[in-house]
Amino acid sequence: MSYNSYDNGEQYDAFFDAGHSEHVEQTAAQKQSHYNMTRRTQMEAVSRNQIATNPQDLTTGRHRYQTNIPPPIFVTPDGRSMRFTIQHGEPRRAEFVQKIITHGGAVIEPGKDVISLGQQDAISLGQHGVFSIDFIDDCIEQGQISAIAPYINCNTEEEPNLIDPRIAATSQQSNLSDDPNSQIPELTAAQLQQLEPQQQESVHEPLFQPQPLHHHYEPAIEAEFPPPRQQQSSPLTPPPQQNQQHEIQPQQQQQNEMPVQEQELVSTASSSAQKSTTKTAKKSTNRFTEEQDEFILERIRENPRLRNSHKFYDTLATMEILNNHTQNSIRSRYRRLLQHRLYYVYKIDDFDRLVYDKHGEKIKVGIEDIGGTLKNKFTAEDDYILCKALKDAKRVVYSVFSDLYRKNPHHSINSWRDRYRKFVGDGDIEAYITYYEKKISVGETPEGLSRVVAITKPKKNSSKEVDAEEESRESV
DNA sequence: CGTCACACCCACACACCAC
C-alpha cells in the first residue's frame, strides 16, 4: 500500500496496526486517523461546494455526535445551553471552554446575563459578577449544576446568592431567541426589522432544505437558492444541478486537449468575458447592503473553518442574495470589514457539521474556540521539531515522517515530508537547531525554516527559486 | 484623496499519482 494514497481513515488504522502495536501508538494512531478524517472531510466539503449541512443531515449527525459526548450539564431547565464568558487572561481558558462546550454549554463574549468566569482581580464582565472557574469542574464532577454563590470572585450589581445560573441563562436565552441580533452591536434589532420578512428568514433560518440523504456531505445548495445567474464553467465549481460525476463539457474537453498555456488563455478569456457581462456594469452603485453583510456573516458563522476559502466565497457568489457581487468582492468584503464584526460563530463538530442544542438552535461560541481554518502554517517550532527528528534519524525515510505525524498530527505525513522536501537542505538541520535554540535561549522569537534554509538549500530548483534564494541569501 | 468593489497574484500546505 502506498503510504500516501489513503482513501479513508481506516487505511491509517490498518497501517498503524500492522506496523506498531504498542498501546500508546495505537491511541495516537486513532487520533491521527480521526484528525485525518476531519481534515479530509473539510477539504472534500469545500471541493463539493458544501457550505452548510441541511437540517436533516444535522439531525442524523447530531445523534451520531451526541452518542460520544457526556450528558449535558450546563443547560437550563428548558434544555437550552447556559452561556458563559471566560476572561481571555485566564490561563486555562481553552481547557474550560472545551469542558463547557462538551457538557452542553456555550462560551461567548461578555454580555447581559452571561455568566463570567475568571480571576479574582479581574474586571467584572457580567452584571452578576465574576465567578471562579472551579464552578465548572465542580459541576462536572457532581454531574449537575451547583449553587454558584460560593464561587463568587468579585461582585458588581447583585448579591451572588440571588443568582440561579440556570434561571439567568434561561432569561438570557429567551432574549437570544427573541432577538437574534443581541450579539451584534452594529446591526440593531430596529435595523433588522427593516428587512423584508423573507430576508429575515434567509438570515436566521438554516440555509438549505432537506435533501435525499445518501451521503453525509452531499451538497444541498440548489434546494433553496435558484440556479446561478450564469453558467459556471469552471471545474472547481460545478453547477449544483449537474451530476457530481463532473461530466466533461465540450468546452472543457477542448481545453483539456490544449497545451497548458493555451488553456490558461482560454480560461482567462472566458472568465473575463463572464465577469464583464455580468457584474462590472453595476460596479458604480454596487455597494454591499447591511442585509448582504449579515447574510455573509451568518454563512461564515455556520462554516467558520471556511472563512478564508476562495471556493466558499465562490459558492456564496452564486446565491441569489449576493448575485450582484463576485467571489473576489465578497471575500474582500469579509477580510477587509466583516471579520471585525464576527463576534461569534456556531459550534461545529469534528466533521464541520453544526451542533444544535435540544431546541434545534445553533450554539454560539467564540471564533477562537473553533480552531484554525483549512491549512496550518508551519511555525518555527514545527520546523525545530522537524529538524530534531531528521537529526535523530539515521536515514530520512518514510518512517521519520510517519513518526513525526503520530507525535505531531497537526500536519499530515505528506505535509511534514513536503516541508522537508521544500525547506530543508543537507546542511540546514544542525544549523537550524542551533539557530532555534539560540534564539529561544535569549528570549527571541525564531524565524521559520523557510528563511534560514535558503542559505544552504542544495536542491535542483527552478530558475525562479534560484533567484529567490539569491535574494534571501543577500537579505540574511 | 480616501474608500470601495473587484481582479489578480503567489507562496505554500496538502494531496495524489506514477514509478
Place this chain on the structure above:
DNA sequence: GGTGGTGTGTGGGTGTGAC
C-alpha cells in the same frame, strides 16, 4: 516501502478603476 513530480486551492496579500 520509499521517492519524485505535480496538481489543487488556501491564505494572504497587492493593484486598479470608479466613486
